[in-house]
Amino acid sequence: MSWxxxxxxxxxxxxxxxxxxxxxxMLRRRAKGAVTAALLMLAVAAWSFGYALELASxxxxxxxxxxxxxxxxxxxxxxx
Numbered sequence: 001m002s003w004x005x006x007x008x009x010x011x012x013x014x015x016x017x018x019x020x021x022x023x024x025x026m027l028r029r030r031a032k033g034a035v036t037a038a039l040l041m042l043a044v045a046a047w048s049f050g051y052a053l054e055l056a057s058x059x060x061x062x063x064x065x066x067x068x069x070x071x072x073x074x075x076x077x078x079x080x
Contacts, residue, residue, distance in 0.1 A: 004058040012055065016048030040080035047073030 023041035026034040050070030057063045 004056060006055045009052050009056045012048050012052040016045045016052060019045035019048060036080060040077060043073045043076035043080050045073070046070070047077060 019041045023038040023045065026038040026041065047070055050066050050073060054063050054066035054070060057066055
């Protein structure tokens, strides 16, 4: 896989890292509804990481792979 420089990749990666960090924080707190909220944050993190890697991909095959990975988060987010 080859990668290309895209100015939008870094902010989306940062958003994914923040979402994953919030999920870990919620799971450690164990407040009411923390597991459901953590699942939502993990879905958003998967969505963000998939989109960032899709943006950074240079060839069509890797773009389609990351787009398919991204849909896991897209589908889980409304359910959570």
